[in-house]
Amino acid sequence: MATASRGTRLDVATIRKDFPILETGIAYLDSANTSQRPRQVTGAMLEYFEKFNSNIHRAAYHIAEEATERYEGTREKVRAFINASSTKEVIYTRGTTEAINLVAYSWGRKNIKKGDLIVLTILDHHSNIVPWQILAAANGATIEYVDIDERGELRLDQFHELLKRSPKLVAFSQVSNALGTINPAEQMVAAAKAAGATVLVDGAQGAPHQGVDVQALGCDFYAFSGHKMLGPTGAGILYGRRELLEAMDPFMSGGDMIKAVRIEGTTYHDLPWKFEAGTQAIAEVIGLGAAVDYLSGLGMEAVRAHEREITEYAYEALSDIGGLTLYGPPPSRRAGVISFALEGIHPHDLATIADRDQVCLRAGHHCAMPLMTRLGVAATARASFYIYTQKDEVDRLVGSIKEAQRIFK
């Protein structure tokens, strides 16, 4: 681990040894969908199952204390990773989707009123659109979407125009999952806060690839998933500013989120446990802690630098292929995601052909149907990269594309 990062450069060969799945020969180019997980993460989970498997927060015996300590230990690791001011602001969820739904339900139903404006963007993932659509329909609010320009970057002129209408909520993704566009999040949060809006940033593609400092970013809520950043599925994070979280009602309710239940009524637990009802995903949260350790060990600057190098290499290689259309901004302004289309070849057919070469490629609408409609396509093929991606895997993708073109010529 200590050797996997030299200054700002990742030692990819060493990193790859931590990912047994890569030994199967696949070229895994779908990390924006879900990342692979290193032995350190699966090992931490296995250790829980084999050595101190028990429920947290309630048992008096020693293995339960160990489980509770590990589970709560992740909270401090995450707090440091995102630079939140307190672990009380770090809420465990199943992932980004649940985190955003929590805010839409617990904050939104109380604070979004009839006639209020919610500002989203056309780049957003369905998980940052649908919860707000449901809220807007229930409470009589309206939603406006910031459009993109020809490069797939947000139209900031339009964003600032919308802010003049004093939106109650602004929610947008730090990085687009479909195009890889890195949005100017700090600038957007500052402008939205100045306009009086509450701001949620969807960090599902931001936290794993460039990290975040929520205090510097200045947002009110920040949501992300563990499984896109080397952790297991089923554990994600909602960061919220403490005074907002304090004022919010619980999302899920039941066991463990209470101080006292009487037939006359219930006193809720303190933050962060007020939002964590029922038996939690203990092993997954422990795994997420190990994932944060792993990334912190590498350093997010080095992670970003490696992804940028691979993305530039892939962008150039794909640009050289005739009949291939690239979507989104130039590599310097995007994360490790490249969406593209081939003339006369449907993305699904390309993905099937690539699969025969053991190249794992995503084809579809990437849970961003409004964006696909905006681009005038039903689907795109998407390659996405992470800390373990090597240039020869990009070369294999190029080979699959050429094979598809040969079959379909």
Next chain:
Amino acid sequence: MSSTPADDQFYREYILDHYKNPRNFGRLENPDISHEEDNPLCGDVIGMEFRVKDGVIEDVKFHGRGCAISQAAASLLTERLKGLPLDDAKKISKDDVLGELGIQISPARIKCALLSLKVLKVGAYGLAGDDEEGE
């Protein structure tokens, strides 16, 4: 491993031929049945239009966009449907369609292969319902 067209089990010549030169592609004027379905997985759309006379499919056309599998399956299906009694068309099964494609379809692609059959079924039973009401 990459494969050559000759040993290609998936993108066989006739599949690619139906994809590039789809039979019965387009629209019918005043169809008796018109129905469209999409594949939410990928946003592909297939619509079919039928002219039915005395219970027999006189003409059929399909439209839409999609992958080679969904387009070839639709094209092959329309060839089979022309001149077929509607009641027989309703009996066409998944296995019939997959058999006609003649290739191994992975679970991930099965919806592509069967999208046009879904259009046929929903469309045909919809018309049958209307008929029964009329009788």
